[in-house]
Amino acid sequence: MSDSYEYLVRAKALADDRRAAEAREAVDWALAHAEGDDVDVLVLAGVILLILGDAHAALSVALRAAQAEPDGWEPQVLIADASRFLERIPDAVAAGRRAVALAPDEPEAQIALWRALAEFRTIRGVPKQIRAELAATARRAEELGVDPDQFTKPSLWLKLIPFAVAFGLIRLASGWALAAVLVIGALLGAALWLLQAHRSGATASGRVQSMRALSRTEIAHDPAKSRTAVINITACLPLLPFVATAFPCAAASDGDPWSTWSVTFAVGGAVVVLLLAARAVRWWYGEEFLRRELVPSRPAALHLGAVALLLGGTLALSLAGTTSTDWWLALVIGHFLWLFTGLGLSVGLLARDQRRRGALPRG
Known part of the structure; x- marks a missing residue:
């Protein structure tokens, strides 16, 4: 032995x-x-x-x-x-x-x-x-x-309880109250994660390193996992223009446009978030994955193109001083359409990859 x-x-x-x-x-x-x-x-x-x-x-x-x-x-x-x-x-x-x-x-x-x-x-x-x-x-x-x-099946209702609680809070809370609920929830989630790390006998940094090592190992030995990582990362991109520029577009479509400086700040903030996300991906998955797998991929090209159009279109209309509510309304519709279309596309690609790996039935 x-x-x-x-x-x-x-x-x-x-x-x-x-x-x-x-x-x-x-x-x-x-x-x-x-x-x-x-x-x-x-x-x-x-x-x-x-x-x-x-x-x-x-x-x-x-x-x-x-x-x-x-x-x-x-x-x-x-x-x-x-x-x-x-x-x-x-x-x-x-x-x-x-x-x-x-x-x-x-x-x-x-x-x-x-x-x-x-x-x-x-x-x-x-x-x-x-x-x-x-x-x-x-x-x-x-x-x-x-x-x-x-052979006792897990209760699906127990898994639905957190979603029901979250839905109830969203219905009851608004504005700063909802923001406070989200912040408290994030802090509680972080505390729970640290507690789980402690109970496993690992440090918080050690557990992060373990998770990162697993991610890198999977994409290095399994091309399907690499494709899945690309889809998961790009699935978040439709949220970026929606959060950054959908609101100023909606305000302008109601005849109350934001100032050019405010719109520029929102667009610039979105670009900064995108660059920080790229650095986070490189730290998590490695330079090789970012340069050879993510950036040249079709999902990344499609999503980044849509982000550029929505952010650039919003900034261009603001710089031009456009007062026509029709143009702004078209951008609002574009933000909503891409939000649901982009997310739906990612879900479809994930389902297709799962079927290719034989995890999902074809019938």
Whole structure:
């Protein structure tokens, strides 16, 4: 038995005793001294990281294990479980299916697939193909001796509670009150994230580094993940002109235009946000991804072109001193149209990529 495995056995005992910091230290030592192809060590380390609540680190380790043993079913189970914890349900389903295909007689593989399928949702609900596969997976797992009590579906209503609360606050609050609610919510979310990092035995900066390392690993080894990252990043771009220049356009269409300096400030602020976002993407994913994957991509060209037209059109009308409400109304409509069209385009591209990876049914 290797020293790394012995350390992980100790880490498991520490994690069970809720001594997260010591358990995490043992896991990190084991991973640092493990051989690259020691899949048993990697899988056990990933399981302990899941117990500690650090699904990002667990998924990173699972990907290492899958790369070391492409035909191993245990790394695929770990990928499925970690992806499910991270709400990456299509990825969890795809990994669960790979695990079952590699080891159809392993109960753990069937359970991993069932749990991923049970979390699967689309805009139209649970697809029929998924429901049929869910039932078939449960039957097969029971045939292999799995306790039927494990097959309890998660409550969808519990997941809808935060959205219901948010909707109620938006309906009741307005102006500064709504802004205060959003700020308080952001602070509470940050505090919860820090608490989760502490409970996992990691520092806040260490957890950020773990998340960034996982993102870079995924796009480096999976072109589909790289495409997904491009789509996710560009999906935010329709919000930029809407937030920056839709309001001055709406005011001008009502006959109460903003001053040229105010419009220039709004457009300049949007450009600064765009540049800062580019720097953040480069820091998170790396210079290579920004230069070779994101900037030349069709989604980026389309979205950036629309942003330039809306921001530039607003600034041009303001500089020209246009008083015709028709022109301003046309820009307002353009902002709304692109907001929904751009977001819808991103959703469609993501769905197409998921179907290509086999995570979504085609029917």
